[in-house]
Structure formats: structure tokens, C-alpha cells
Amino acid sequence: xxxxxxxxxxxxxxxxxxxxxxxxxxxxxxxxxxxxxxxxxxxxxxxxxxxxxxxxxxxxxxxxxxxxxxxxxxxxxxxxxxxxxxxxxxxxxxxxxxxxxxxxxxxxxxxxxxxxxxxxxxxxxxxxxxxxxxxxxxxxxxxxxxxxxxxxxxxxxxxxxxxxxxxxxxxxxxxxxxxxxxxxxxxxxxxxxxxxxxxxxxxxxxxxxxxxxxxxxxxxxxxxxxxxxxxxxxxxxxxxxxxxxxxxxxxxxxxxxxxxxxxxxxxxxxxxxxxxxxxxxxxxxxxxxxxxxxxxxxxxxxxxxxxxxxxxxxxxxxxxxxxxxxxxxxxxxxxxxxxxxxxxxxxxxxxxxxxxxxxxxxxxxxxxxxxxxxxxxxxxxxxxxxxxxxxxxxxxxxxxxxxxxxxxxxxxxxxxxxxxxxxxxxxxxxxxxxxxxxxxxx
RNA sequence: GCGCCCAUCGUCUAUCGGUUAGGACACCAGGUUUUCAUCCUGGUAAGCCGGGUUCGACUCCCGGUGGGCGUGCCA
Numbered sequence: 001x002x003x004x005x006x007x008x009x010x011x012x013x014x015x016x017x018x019x020x021x022x023x024x025x026x027x028x029x030x031x032x033x034x035x036x037x038x039x040x041x042x043x044x045x046x047x048x049x050x051x052x053x054x055x056x057x058x059x060x061x062x063x064x065x066x067x068x069x070x071x072x073x074x075x076x077x078x079x080x081x082x083x084x085x086x087x088x089x090x091x092x093x094x095x096x097x098x099x100x101x102x103x104x105x106x107x108x109x110x111x112x113x114x115x116x117x118x119x120x121x122x123x124x125x126x127x128x129x130x131x132x133x134x135x136x137x138x139x140x141x142x143x144x145x146x147x148x149x150x151x152x153x154x155x156x157x158x159x160x161x162x163x164x165x166x167x168x169x170x171x172x173x174x175x176x177x178x179x180x181x182x183x184x185x186x187x188x189x190x191x192x193x194x195x196x197x198x199x200x201x202x203x204x205x206x207x208x209x210x211x212x213x214x215x216x217x218x219x220x221x222x223x224x225x226x227x228x229x230x231x232x233x234x235x236x237x238x239x240x241x242x243x244x245x246x247x248x249x250x251x252x253x254x255x256x257x258x259x260x261x262x263x264x265x266x267x268x269x270x271x272x273x274x275x276x277x278x279x280x281x282x283x284x285x286x287x288x289x290x291x292x293x294x295x296x297x298x299x300x301x302x303x304x305x306x307x308x309x310x311x312x313x314x315x316x317x318x319x320x321x322x323x324x325x326x327x328x329x330x331x332x333x334x335x336x337x338x339x340x341x342x343x344x345x346x347x348x349x350x351x352x353x354x355x356x357x358x359x360x361x362x363x364x365x366x367x368x369x370x371x372x373x374x375x376x377x378x379x380x381x382x383x384x385x386x387x388x389x390x391x392x393x394x395x396x397x398x399x400x401x402x403x404x405x406x407x408x409x410x411x412x413x414x415x416x417x418x419x420x421x422x423x424x425x426x427x428x429x430x431x432x433x434x435x436x437x438x439x440x441x442x
Numbered sequence: 443g444c445g446c447c448c449a450u451c452g453u454c455u456a457u458c459g460g461u462u463a464g465g466a467c468a469c470c471a472g473g474u475u476u477u478c479a480u481c482c483u484g485g486u487a488a489g490c491c492g493g494g495u496u497c498g499a500c501u502c503c504c505g506g507u508g509g510g511c512g513u514g515c516c517a
Contacts, residue, residue, distance in 0.1 A: 010517045045516060100515070107515055124447070133445055133513095141515040148517045172446070172512040195448080195510090202509050230454095233466095237455055241465050260448095260455080263510065267453045270467040280480080320479040330478095381476090396476045408478035 003035025004162050007066075008152070010042040011053035014213035015060040017266070018167060018197045018205065021231040025194060026165045027066045028232065028254040038159055039068040042075045044151055060214040064224045065247070078155055082146040085154045085184060086139060094183035095139060105142025110150070110180060112136050117175045122163075122192035122256035129175045137176060149173060153180040156189060165192045168263075192256050195235050198263045205266055221294045221324030223282075226275040234264045244277050276322030288314045290324055295335075298328035302335055309334075312418045316410040333404040334419065337427075345407035349397040350435040358388065359398050363428040372421040374413035381413075402431035 007023040009015065030037035041057065043049040061068070086108060089095035097106050112135060118128040139150040146154075156164065164174075171193050181188040199209040211217050217227050229245060237260070238245075238253040245253075279287065291314045295301035301310070313334045321327060333339035349355060365380045366372075381399075385392040396412055403424055409415055416424050 008517095012517075042517065048516080105515080127446075129446075135513095138515050143515080145515090147515070152517085167511095168447080169511055170517095173517095193447095198510075200453090204510085234454070239456065241456095243454090243466055262448050264455090265453060267467065270454065273467055276479090322479085378476090392476060400477065406478090410478085412476060 002162075003030060003033045004038065004160050005030050005035065005165055006038040006040050006156070006159060006161050007061075007068075008040040008042050008155075008166075009057050010045060010048075011050060011057055012045060012048035013053055014215050015057055016205075016213055017211075017217075017227075017231065020060055020064065020066075020214050021197065021234060022166055022194055023061065023066055024064070024228060024231055025192075025236070025254075025259070028250055029163065029165060029192075029256070030069075031251045032254045035162075036069040037066070038070055038161075039072040040075060040155055040159065041072055042148070042152070044075050044145065044148070046076075056215065060218075063214070063218055064228050073155065073159060075151055075155060078151065078158065079146070081158055082151050082154050085150065085157075086146065089139070089183055092183065100138065107138045107142050108140035109136045110139045110176070110183070112176075112179055113182070117178055119174065119178055119188070119191060121171070121174075122190060123195075123259045124171070124193055124261050127171065127174070134175055134179070139180075149176050149180065153177050153184070157181070157184065157186050161189050163190045163192065165194065168193045168196050192259070194259065195261055195263045197234060198265055200265060202263070209266075210268060221290055222271075222275050223278045223290075226271070226278040229278070230271050230274050234266065235260050244274065272323045279321050279323075280319060282318075284315065284318065287318050287321075291317065291321070291327060294324035294327045295331070300328035300332050300335065305335055309418070316414060316418060320410065330406070330409070333406065339405045341405040342401070342407055345401050346405075346435065349401045349407070350431060352398070354390075354394070355398045356432060356435065358384070358390065358395050359402060359428060360432055361388070362395055362399060363425060363432070366416075366421075366428070367425055369421075372417065372424075374411075374417045377416050378413045398431075399428070403427045 005026040007026050009019055009023075027037045029035070039057075039061065041054055043054065058072075086095060089110065090097075090108070093111070095108050095110050097108050099105065100107055100109075112131070114131050116128060116131050117134060118126060121127050137147075137149065139147050141147060164177075174191055174193075178188050197205045199205045206212055211220060214227075218224070225247075228247070229243075229250070232245075232250055233243060236254070237258055238250075238255075239258065242249075282290075288311060292301065292310065313331060317327065317331060329340075350359075362381065362384055365384055366377065369376050369380060381395055382392060385395055397407075399416075400409060400412055401407065403416065403419060419427075
């Protein structure tokens with residue numbers, strides 16, 4: 001029998017990373033075995049389900065490249081089948097009607113078999129529950145609508161699901177679901193319950209802990225390939241030392257044997273590192289596009305900026321970008337004159353004894369250059385250092401701060417070349433005017 | 443409360459009775475004849491506690507502690 005799995009989110013909000021990781025594992029498992037990966041929208045909670053949320057699920061899957069092999073199944077459209085199943089259960093004596101609580105009306109209960117239930121979980125091992133801990137439960141509400149357990153199981157039957165891969169929070173439900181499958185007289189699927197993603201306190205990872213939804217990562221400019229890779233490795237370890245893997249490699253290696261059963265914490269620092277690895281792998285044009293997007297959304301890119309100039313800045317930044325959110329602050333000086341000054345660096349580099357004099361001399365020599373490109377600029381700087389008998393760093397650092405306001409950035413000479421003569425000379429003059437008289441410590 | 447589950451560096455993890463407990467991120471130090479980043483080299487850092495079983499336990503068993511999940515006419 002061919003393998004069929006499904007991702008079955010309820011469209012009641014944004015797609016949580018724990019959820020999407022379940023989708024990733026389902027997808028990986030299906031692709032590994034050449035099976036089918038299906039999507040089912042569990043929209044039976046009419047109160048909370050929204051069309052926007054459905055679109056959110058579709059977008060998240062598309063963004064991460066989690067393609068499904070058949071059109072999405074909407075649970076609300078399966079109502080007739082749910083009702084049929086209930087009739088069948090009623091006829092066979094597996095279900096009965098009754099009242100519960102003080103809400104009045106009549107609900108339909110599923111009658112648990114009265115025996116212990118055991119199943120093999122692909123990640124958690126043998127799971128067992130005693131009969132006395134398994135109570136009858138409602139499968140149809142007093143208003144006639146089926147409850148999750150019933151709908152979920154019946155849909156899995158109609159969709160021919162062979163393996164149910166979902167979050168750890170569903171383990172307890174599994175015993176009821178197995179009883180349901182048996183009562184319906186159909187094969188019980190195999191199960192794999194994934195550990196939860198938790199925060200530093202061991203609590204479920206939530207919005208309070210930072211980016212918690214797929215949309216958050218996307219909005220911040222993280223790459224889908226990086227998120228996919230990172231999430232796949234949260235709880236799953238193919239052994240070996242390789243962590244940056246292609247989809248093909250992940251598909252080939254994926255097995256539940258290597259999925260851990262303990263919860264994992266999302267380490268944003270490691271994720272940013274991985275994102276940086278993927279950024280470096282990006283084709284230049286792709287990098288430019290996303291780089292531009294990051295700057296534009298942060299309002300750091302003035303309209304009318306020269307295309308070529310922008311491209312040169314992008315090239316300079318490609319190899320040193322770990323995540324797009326950090327970009328605006330690092331390159332603002334390329335695009336505007338009122339960039340921020342890092343006061344600590346200003347103090348350290350510009351207020352240093354002798355810095356102003358060197359800066360002034362450097363400006364003088366730069367202004368005399370015929371060709372304002374990296375090579376001549378570098379030669380001029382080395383020459384000045386030699387003439388003054390100072391380390392080149394004594395000049396490099398003040399120049400960098402003077403033109404960028406920062407202590408870090410691309411290689412200085414390439415950076416000066418891209419900035420161009422006008423910006424460089426005027427900024428050096430400005431820096432001298434602002435800080436030239438501030439030398440301290442001597 | 444009851445039921446189920448989980449427990450290796452700060453984090454993600456390898457280990458499947460015998461290892462100097464390995465790797466990755468982060469961090470620290472040095473190098474790559476300018477910073478930062480990249481890259482290279484080196485370093486700090488771990489088996490929750492207590493009992494067993496065994497010649498020998500991170501690994502198996504029991505208990506404790508801590509944490510998670512479940513206990514809906516939500517999904």
C-alpha cells in the first residue's frame with residue numbers, strides 16, 4: 001500500500017512554527033517514500049475559522065515549497081460522510097444518544113470498547129492506556145455538528161491516510177481515534193507524534209517568545225529554505241555532521257527512527273547563522289531583490305536611488321548579511337546624509353589624539369586623486385601612513401567612522417569607491433568640523 | 443488531583459553497556475599582511491538526583507525531582 005499523509009490545520013489564526021514543522025515532517029516522510037502529501041483544512045469550528053486564515057495556510061505552504069498532491073479537502077464539505085459514519089456507529093451500537101451536563105439537548109456519544117488500547121508510535125514507542133482511563137466521549141453536539149474526533153477520523157478514512165504525523169499534544173486523542181477506526185471497521189493508520197517546540201522556560205513557544213508564526217519569519221525576510229532546514233533539524237537528526245542540507249538530502253535521509261521524543265527549543269542565533277548560510281548561496285539578483293525589500297520596508301531606501309549604485313551596495317553586503325532585518329541599520333549611510341553615528345566608535349576613533357590631523361591630511365590626498373577607485377585609494381592611504389610613520393589602522397578607522405558612522409562594514413576601499421568622491425570628501429569635512437576639536441586624552 | 447510523556451555542553455544534537463562523551467550554533471583566543479563578516483586553527487562547556495542490575499553504566503530497571511501534554515458539546 002502506498003503511503004499517504006496529511007497536514008490538517010484548523011484555520012483559526014496564523015500558522016505556528018510547531019504546526020508547520022509537523023507539515024514539514026509529513027512532507028519529508030511522504031517524499032522519502034514516494035507517497036502522497038495531502039492538505040485538509042479543518043474548518044469545522046465555524047466560530048473561529050476565517051478565510052484569511054485559510055489563505056494564510058496556503059501561503060505558508062507555498063512559501064516553504066510544501067506542495068501537496070491533491071486539491072485541499074475542506075472538512076466542512078465532508079459533513080455528509082460524517083453523518084453517515086455516525087449512523088453506522090449508532091446502528092452497530094458503538095454510539096448512543098444521551099444528554100450531558102446542563103446544556104440540555106441530546107448529544108451522541110461514542111462508546112469506548114472497554115478494553116485497554118495500545119499502539120506503536122514511530123517516535124514515542126509503545127503507548128498504552130487502560131480501559132478505565134478511556135471514557136465515552138461526545139462525537140456529535142446537541143446542535144447536530146460533528147466533533148473534531150469524529151470528523152478527523154472519518155476524513156482520514158475517506159482520504160486513505162496511512163500515517164498520522166502530528167504534534168505531541170494529540171497523543172491522548174489517539175486512543176479515542178483508534179477506537180473509532182476499529183468501530184468503523186477500517187484499518188488503523190500508523191502514528192508518529194512530534195515533540196513540541198518550546199521556549200527558554202520550557203513552555204510552548206509562543207508569540208511572546210519572538211517570531212512564532214511562519215508569517216513572522218517571512219515578514220522579517222528570513223529565507224524559506226533556511227526555515228525549512230532549521231525546523232527539519234529541530235527534533236530530527238540524520239546523524240553525521242552535515243547540517244546545511246538540500247531538500248533532496250533531507251528527503252533521502254528522513255526517518256522517524258531518528259526523531260527525538262523530547263521537546264526542542266528554538267535558538268534564534270543558530271537560525272540566523274543558518275539563514276546567513278543560505279543568503280550566501282543566493283544568486284546575486286535574488287539577494288538584491290530581498291535586500292531592497294528589507295531596506296524599503298524599513299524606510300531606509302530613498303525613492304529615486306540610482307539602480308546601479310544600489311546594486312553595488314548590495315554586492316558589497318551579500319557576503320556579510322546574516323539576516324535581512326539587520327540590514328537597514330548597517331547600510332543606511334549609503335543612502336542618506338543624516339545617518340546615525342555610533343557614539344562609542346566616534347569617541348574611540350575620532351576623538352583620539354592625532355586622528356583629526358590624519359583625517360584632514362587624508363582628505364587632502366583623496367581629493368587630489370584622479371581616479372576614485374579602491375586601488376588608488378588604498379595606495380594613497382598606505383602612502384600617507386608611511387609618510388606620517390603611523391600604522392594604517394590609525395587612518396583606516398577614523399576614515400571609516402567619518403564616512404559611515406559605524407565601526408563595522410565592508411572593506412574600506414571598496415566602500416569608499418562605491419560611496420564616491422563627493423560623498424566621501426564632504427563627509428570627511430563634516431566629521432572634521434564636528435569632531436576635529438574634540439581630541440581628548442593628550 | 444488523575445493519566446500519559448520527556449530529561450547529554452547555554453541551545454540543537456551524536457552515543458544505542460566498555461569512547462579522552464563527538465559535532466553544530468553561541469562564546470573566548472590566535473591567524474587570514476585594514477575594521478566587521480566570511481574562512482582557518484585552537485579553547486571553555488554536558489550525562490537532574492538517589493538507588494539498583496552488571497566485571498563495567500549517559501546508555502537497562504525502580505524511585506524522586508523538574509518540565510510538558512491531556513483530562514471540552516475547541517481543534
